[in-house]
Amino acid sequence: MNNGLEASKLEPEMTRAAGTPCERLRAVEARMARAANAAGRTAETVRLLAVSKTFGAAAVRDMAACGQREFGESYLQEALDKQGQLADLPLVWHFIGPIQSNKTRAIAENFSWVHGVDRLKVAERLSVQRPAGLPPLQVCIELNVSGEASKGGVSAAGLPALADAVSNLPGLQLRGLMAIPAPTVDTRAQRVAFRRVREALDDLIVRGHALDTLSMGMSADLEAAIQEGATIVRIGTALFGERTRKHA
Numbered sequence: 001m002n003n004g005l006e007a008s009k010l011e012p013e014m015t016r017a018a019g020t021p022c023e024r025l026r027a028v029e030a031r032m033a034r035a036a037n038a039a040g041r042t043a044e045t046v047r048l049l050a051v052s053k054t055f056g057a058a059a060v061r062d063m064a065a066c067g068q069r070e071f072g073e074s075y076l077q078e079a080l081d082k083q084g085q086l087a088d089l090p091l092v093w094h095f096i097g098p099i100q101s102n103k104t105r106a107i108a109e110n111f112s113w114v115h116g117v118d119r120l121k122v123a124e125r126l127s128v129q130r131p132a133g134l135p136p137l138q139v140c141i142e143l144n145v146s147g148e149a150s151k152g153g154v155s156a157a158g159l160p161a162l163a164d165a166v167s168n169l170p171g172l173q174l175r176g177l178m179a180i181p182a183p184t185v186d187t188r189a190q191r192v193a194f195r196r197v198r199e200a201l202d203d204l205i206v207r208g209h210a211l212d213t214l215s216m217g218m219s220a221d222l223e224a225a226i227q228e229g230a231t232i233v234r235i236g237t238a239l240f241g242e243r244t245r246k247h248a
Helices: 021-038 057-065 076-085 101-110 120-129 159-167 187-206 222-227
Strands: 047-051 070-073 092-095 113-117 137-142 172-178 213-215 232-235
Touching: 021 047, 021 057, 021 222, 057 076, 070 076, 076 092, 076 101, 101 120, 113 120, 113 172, 120 137, 120 159, 120 172, 137 159, 137 213, 159 172, 159 187, 172 187, 187 213, 187 222, 213 232, 222 232
Parallel strands: 047 070, 047 232, 070 092, 092 113, 113 137, 137 172, 172 213
Antiparallel strands: none
């Protein structure tokens, strides 16, 4: 990692959507490429997950027409409705929200990725309910890196045991970690938090886990996340705009 890059060069150029869908997508991809280059990485080492929650199927279709294929959703029924409307497109769906036990079956049956497993009970239900005819569900464990009581995620102390248990469940493939650090505009503080996540992943690899995914970084801090090793950045606002409606 290039830790000597000046903070000013890492500051995001846009956190709000502007222009056409394709212009927004290209702008985010350019930010990602610059951040990867600054870290001595290639752009291909970071994937863009378009967070389309609260935006309709038409917005997803528009973004897909620009070449985006991976979309993240947090509200199950909304996501299922969109999947039905967009079944003609070759999209990859990621579930990125909190997972309630009574929703695991639908998630296991309709998504390719889950970011945010933080309890063994949820992982076990996803494992049992993943249809045999589908590839293994790709799973990231959510790490509560900032210790915020208001957020989900396993603690650093509890991570190794959860990773061991999840990696042994059939129907699931443990890929890595996901985290949402406490928000801050301080680039250095952003990087400290993301570095903790990377170090936690490195520790799991040393313990024998074959992991390759760090899902971290959003519209306002993707540069810092990529500098610290993110392989998936979850971008909503910069692609779709500010969210104007909330879900229960």
